[in-house]
Amino acid sequence: MGEDVTSETRVEDAREAYRRAKEEYERVKSEHDSAVSRCKDALNEAKRSQKKTIASLNRQVASLENDLHGKVASVGAISLYHDRLEAGGATYKLEHGLRVTVSTSGSKYSTTDVSGGGVSIGGAVVGAAIAGVPGAVIGGRKKVKSKEVVHDDRHLYVTIEGPQGGQAVSLNPDLEQQARSLASQVPGCINQYQGLVQDIPPKIKALKTKVEEAEKDDAVPTAQAELERTLNDTERLEAARQARDEARQHYYDEKKQAKTPLFGLHPHGSHDDAGEAGAEEAAEPFGEAAAFEGEQERPAPQAEAGAAQRGRSFSGILWKILGVAVIALGIFFLLGMLGGMLDGYGIAFVLTCLVLGGGLVYLGIRLMRRGKAKP
DSSP: OHHHHHHHHHHHHHHHHHHHHHHHHHHHHHHHHHHHHHHHHHHHHHHHHHHHHHHHHHHHHHHHHHHHHOEEEEETTEEEESSEEEETTEEEEOOTTOEEEEEEEOOEEEEEEEEEOSBOHHHHHHHHHHHHHHHHHHHTBOOEEEEEEEEEOOEEEEEEEETTEEEEEEEOGGGHHHHHHHHHHHHHHHHHHHHHHHHHHHHHHHHHHHHHHHHTOTHHHHHHHHHHHHHHOOHHHHHHHHHHHHHHHHHHHHHHHHOOOOOOOOOOOOOOOOOOOOOOOOOOOOOOOOOOOOOOOOOOOHHHHHHHHHHHHHHHHHHHHHHHHHHHHHHHHHHHHHHHHHHTOOHHHHHHHHHHHHHHHHHHHHHHHHHHHOO
8 A cells, every 4th residue: 555655656746847847848948939039030120221221322322323314305316314415326425515406497288189079870870779860860979079188398407516526316397396495405404414513423422332331231140140049059948858858758657657457357249140131022013005096187178289289389479570679679789889889989888789789689599499499
């Protein structure tokens, strides 16, 4: 009895020691994970701050460079910048003595061409088909057409003269207003550039120096080194893990020693008797089929058959007459199409006559075939 109490006490003590070791390991692990998380946050913040600073400095540099070299205006093949003028593949520095002038020549006017009138054969044919003689008279007159023709012999030239040479650039005459606007801005850009070239380059240089300093800032390397140090500082964590594992193993060993062996009961099984089942036979009745007799139709009287034959013959003649009439109308429209082509009518008129004429001819042929099939 005393040995059982001692064994249970050892198991309880081992279990309590394992619980404390496990809690200690969880605490140390939580502290280590928190330290790593703080280092990662610090590194990310350092990177964001560095990136933000560099981006801001680069935007300032780009703005100043645009003020010094950016485009002011452009028309055709001529582009004016804060520091230069580009035209026809040549570049002119903005300096005193550079002149840009605009000149024009020629004029723009319009005339009206009148065509049409006279007799239209196609229109007369179609008009007659639709409205008879009045339609032929009205449709036989050609419409008078007028067309406005624009004559433009204007020329626009932009002349560039300066210490570095010059040239004359030909532009679209419609760009005269834009060309004059560009030319008027050249003197102001020249005067402005003389001040910008003294003021902006030193500012750009200072900003680029700050960019280099921001790129070399030791905040990011310091945060990176601290993160690596924290990740590698696992001495306490490993010690706590080892203590937990040892306590767990000791607890399992104590439990194993405290177990009481069990002896000799062998389970006995029972047997179930299996019975045999017989098969039943079933007879399936057969049905008898019933036979049905059909009735023969009595032939129709000969008098009724003769009357029906005469009716079908008369109907076939009517279908043929109708088919011939429709074909004639279709041919009439086709002749109108030919007349329209000779008179120079538009494609819409010709296609309309073609579709109507062809469709009517096809319909007439179908009607005649229907008349032949009737007897």
